[in-house]
Amino acid sequence: MHWRSVLPMLLIAGNALAADGWIVGVGGEGDTADGLAGTVFADVAVAEKTWLTGSIARNFIDRSPLPSIDTWNGSLGLDHWFEPVGVRLAAAYWGDSDTLDSRDWRGSVYWRSKRVTLGGDFEYRDFSFTLPATDVFPGRIVQFDATGVGLSTRFDVSESASLSLAGMKYDYSINLRLGDNRRLIELLSFSRLSLINSLVDHTAMAALGLDVGDRRWQLEAGTWQSAVDGSRSRSVTVRFLTPVGKRRDVELGLGVDESDIYGSVTFFSVFFYFYGD
Numbered sequence: 001m002h003w004r005s006v007l008p009m010l011l012i013a014g015n016a017l018a019a020d021g022w023i024v025g026v027g028g029e030g031d032t033a034d035g036l037a038g039t040v041f042a043d044v045a046v047a048e049k050t051w052l053t054g055s056i057a058r059n060f061i062d063r064s065p066l067p068s069i070d071t072w073n074g075s076l077g078l079d080h081w082f083e084p085v086g087v088r089l090a091a092a093y094w095g096d097s098d099t100l101d102s103r104d105w106r107g108s109v110y111w112r113s114k115r116v117t118l119g120g121d122f123e124y125r126d127f128s129f130t131l132p133a134t135d136v137f138p139g140r141i142v143q144f145d146a147t148g149v150g151l152s153t154r155f156d157v158s159e160s161a162s163l164s165l166a167g168m169k170y171d172y173s174i175n176l177r178l179g180d181n182r183r184l185i186e187l188l189s190f191s192r193l194s195l196i197n198s199l200v201d202h203t204a205m206a207a208l209g210l211d212v213g214d215r216r217w218q219l220e221a222g223t224w225q226s227a228v229d230g231s232r233s234r235s236v237t238v239r240f241l242t243p244v245g246k247r248r249d250v251e252l253g254l255g256v257d258e259s260d261i262y263g264s265v266t267f268f269s270v271f272f273y274f275y276g277d
Contacts, residue, residue: 027271115156123148160211216241231260
C-alpha cells in the first residue's frame with residue numbers, strides 16, 4: 001500500500017512500544033516500477049502519558065526519459081492519553097512543489113482499554129496542483145482542499161494475535177475527475193508512488209498480527225479509489241519483525257499492488273527500529 005497509509009499505523013504502534021522511552025525508526029522501500037522511498041521517524045515520551053512524534057520521508061521515481069519526481073513528506077504530532085480517552089494532533093507537508101503538494105492538519109480522538117483501541121480521525125488537506133500540458137490540454141495551476149473523516153480500531157484477539165482496521169473518506173472542494181483524458185491520467189499515474197495516488201476518494205485497510213516468541217508476523221490488505229479517474233488499487237503485504245540486538249529490531253516487508261492504471265507492482269521494504277529509556 002501507499003506509504004502515506006502505512007506510516008500513521010507505525011506511529012500509532014510506536015506510542016504503545018515507547019511507553020516511557022523513545023523509538024527511532026529508519027527504513028526504505030523499492031519497487032519494480034523504479035520507485036524508491038526512504039523514511040525516518042521518531043516517537044518520544046515527553047511525559048508519562050504524552051508523546052511527541054515526527055517523521056520525514058522522500059519518494060523518488062525514475063520516469064526516463066521524462067523528468068524524475070521527488071516527493072517529500074514531513075510531519076510533527078503530539079499525542080496525549082487522558083485515560084481512557086486520548087487526543088492526537090499533527091501538522092504535515094507532503095508533495096512535490098513543482099507538481100502537487102499539500103499542507104495537512106490531522107486530528108484523532110481515541111478510546112483505549114487494555115485490549116481494544118477505537119478512534120475517530122479527521123484530516124484537512126490544502127492542495128496546490130500544477131496540471132502538466134499535453135497535446136490536448138494546455139495545463140494550469142489548481143488550488144483546492146479536501147476534508148477526510150475516518151475510523152480506526154485495534155483488537156487484541158488473544159495474547160499473541162491482534163486485528164487492526166482503518167478507513168478514511170475524503171470530500172474535495174472541486175471536481176477532480178479528468179473524464180476521458182487518458183493521456184493526462186497516464187502521465188500522473190505510472191507508479192504506485194505517483195503523486196496522484198494521494199488524491200484518493202476513500203481508503204480501507206486491515207492488518208492481522210501474530211507474535212511468535214520475540215518475533216512478529218503481520219499480514220496487511222488494503223484498497224483505495226482515485227478521486228481523479230475512479231480507478232481502484234489493491235495491496236497485500238507481509239511483514240516480519242525480529243530482534244537484532246537488545247534494543248534493536250529489523251522489519252522486512254514484501255507486497256504486491258494491483259492497480260487499474262499502472263498494473264501489478266511488487267515492492268520490498270526494510271526498517272530498523274532503535275529503542276531507548
